[in-house]
């Protein structure tokens with residue numbers, strides 16, 4: 864059995880720079896010092912960071928964070944979580 868992996872994507876076009884993600888999951892997200900928009904630090908966070916990443920995605924006021932769970936042998940890695 865293959866352990867599912869979590870893939871994180873951010874849409875800087877949608878981001879409004881609230882900083883919630885960087886506060887909630889600072890190992891996964893940061894804010895750009897120049898424009899305040901999200902920076903993705905870890906696109907495939909390890910298990911200990913996934914809960915914070917999920918919380919951050921749920922708290923994003925702009926819906927700019929997308930999470931997808933996949934396994935390395937998935938045909939469709941874009942299956943929504």
Ligand code: SF4
Pocket residue numbers: 873877878879880881882883884885892894899900901922923924925926927928
């Ligand atoms: S929580 Fe959402 S809107 Fe706020 S900085 Fe992060 S991605 Fe951007």
